[in-house]
Amino acid sequence: MSVRLRLLYMTPYLIWLALFVVLPIGLIAVTSLTDIHGRPTLDNFARFFTPTYLTMAATSVWYAFLITVCSLAIAYPAAYALTRTRHKAVWLLLIILPSWVNLLLKTYAFLGILALEGPLNAVLALLGAGPRPLLFTDFSFLLVSTYIFIPFMILPIFNALEDIPRGLIEAAEDLGATRLDVFRRVIWPLSLDGVKMGAQAVFIPALSLFMITRLIAGNRVITLGTAIEEHFLVTQDWGMGATIAVMLIVMMAATMALVGRRGLSAHGKR
Amino acid sequence: MGSDERHRDQAASVRSGGATMRAALDRGVSEARLGFFGRAYLWAVFLVLYAPIAYLILFSFNEGGTMHRFTGFTLEWYREVANDTRLIVIVLYTVLIALLASAAATAVGTLGAIGMYELRRRYREALLTLNNVLIVSSDVVIGASFLILFTVVGLKLGFVSVLLSHIAFSVPIVVLMVLPKLYEMPPTLIDAARDLGAGPLDVLRRVILPYITPGVLAGFFMALTYSLDDFAVTFFVTGSGFSTLSVEIYSRARRGISLEINALSALLFLITVLLVLGYYVITRHGGKIRGVFVKR
Structure with a gap:
């Protein structure tokens, strides 16, 4: 392909890159350094490092961590079981399908499920533990977020488990490894990349969920995403909102560096 | 995709290792x-x-x-949905935006991927990193940065800003769906076409595009569902006069429970199932793109 032709093909794409990737990042950075009147300042960052915002950031990270751990605990066995079903493709489709249903509708469903006279409270009452208010608690936030992220976690783990050669497991078994050994020393290490990818796919969005906190958790839980939304769309303090966004980007980059670049590149290759 | 190939490599090496081994492997798999x-x-x-x-x-x-x-x-709630002109207009706009945005993103992304295909590895990786920025960033950050962008440029928030945003976040998805298809294509195919006297446009139209069509369609479908489902980015750039379905559901749900939303969700679920089946059929026939992208 000639250079000119290639450039012609790529022009719209490069314009897109410049306008919607590079420029917005720059704008966010610049905005984070301006006050509410547009004057340059470092105040926003100084404000971010006060207890109010640091606590919020820490809570947000903590919840994102809990959501990741909970969805991992549920998703790993499911992914493992999936690799051993006879109708893999059908099962996989069935598990993925709910993730294609509008997130807001799924969240909205929990307004009924978790209601004081709702089914979950009926179950709790049978167990002698209810009814109690479930909506607008941090528990409800955790529950709904975990529910939403389970498929995101199952898929990468499933892919990683599928990639493990059957022969390796058999070799381990032939050499006298117990089932626990096989899991601990063959299956788990080899599926770790999938776990990392899944953790990344859950942790990062979990930092910034604001619709779930607004709809389900009342104002009990304020995530970084909620704070950004608040500053941009309610209090109109864009500088502070952009500062939180910058910090969020930094934290995401740190997460990805921590988890390793593999997650991202595998994402790109698949 | 890579995994399927690796499986095949493995199978091939096992097969060359002898019939007994193959039998053992087959048994192992069926016993799982x-x-x-x-x-x-x-x-x-x-x-x-x-x-x-x-x-x-x-x-x-x-x-x-x-x-x-x-x-x-x-069936009262379904009747109410049918009589809610505001809602129906919003649904139509949502579909219109999704179709326009995915068509535009597919065009931009496909051409971009074709351009990237023969680029030197180093440049390609750099571009891919930039490409993936919008995929790994959180919706809220994307929405906020687009809001700043449109305000700085002076674009009035509404249909156009939502459309542009949807094109913007769909392009990288299309690139990621098309690029693997391009690398699957034997390079000799293009060389052969050129040797036989095909011009660059012929190569694109009669060799490359037909070969990567499944990837392109998968990208289009993916973009379509991303656009139909997006809430966070849209929420930032809709302004006050315009609304898409997700934003509308959010504002209604904030006001409390209305079973009209339930009726709507039942209808949407039906449509989603049909869309997913369509996507599934396309990708199954076209290639080995396992549903790697979960909807957000």
Whole structure:
């Protein structure tokens, strides 16, 4: 392909890159350094490092961590079981399908499920533990977020488990490894990349969920995403909102560096 | 995709290792069955995943008007959806935006991927990193940065800003769906076409595009569902006059429970199932793109 032709093909794409990737990042950075009147300042960052915002950031990270751990605990066995079903493709489709249903509708469903006279409270009452208010608690936030992220976690783990050669497991078994050994020393290490990818796919969005906190958790839980939304769309303090966004980007980059670049590149290759 | 190839490599090397080994492997695979607990667990996860959706749909038929006590069957809420012109207009706009945005993103992304295909590795990786920025960033950050962008440029928030945003976040998805298809294509195919006197446009139109069509279609479908489902980015750039379905659902849900939303969700679920089946059929026929992208 000639250079000119290639450039012609790529022009719209490069314009897109410049306008919607590079420029917005720059704008966010610049905005984070301006006050509410547009004057340059470092105040926003100084404000971010006060207890109010640091606590919020820490809570947000903590919840994102809990959501990741909970969805991992549920998703790993499911992914493992999936690799051993006879109708893999059908099962996989069935598990993925709910993730294609509008997130807001799924969240909205929990307004009924978790209601004081709702089914979950009926179950709790049978167990002698209810009814109690479930909506607008941090528990409800955790529950709904975990529910939403389970498929995101199952898929990468499933892919990683599928990639493990059957022969390796058999070799381990032939050499006298117990089932626990096989899991601990063959299956788990080899599926770790999938776990990392899944953790990344859950942790990062979990930092910034604001619709779930607004709809389900009342104002009990304020995530970084909620704070950004608040500053941009309610209090109109864009500088502070952009500062939180910058910090969020930094934290995401740190997460990805921590988890390793593999997650991202595998994402790109698949 | 890579995994499938690796599987095949493995199978090939095992096969060359001798018939006994192959037999052993085949037996191993067919023996990999799920025990009772595994099956029960999978069913439990399945039930948990579908319960809220089923709950929503069930209560769309509730006469009582609440989402926690079912008092009797009615189709009233569906009638209400059908009579809600505002909602129907919003649905139509949402679909229009999704179609326009995915078509535009598919064009930009496909051409971009074709341009990237023969680029030197170093440049390609750099471009891909930039490409993936919008995929790994959180929706809120994307929405906020686009809001700043449109304000700085002086674009009035509304249909156009939403459309541009949807094109913007769909382009990288299309690139990621098309690029692997391009690398699957034997390079000799293009060389042969050129040797036989095909011009650059012929090569594009009669060799490359037909070969990568499944990837392009998958990208289009993916973009379509991303656009239809997006809430966070749209929420930032809709302004006050314009609304898409997700934003509308959010603002109605904030006002409390209305079973009209349930009726709508039942209809949407039906459409989603049809869309997913369509996507599934396309990708199954076209290539080995395992549903790697989960909808957000």
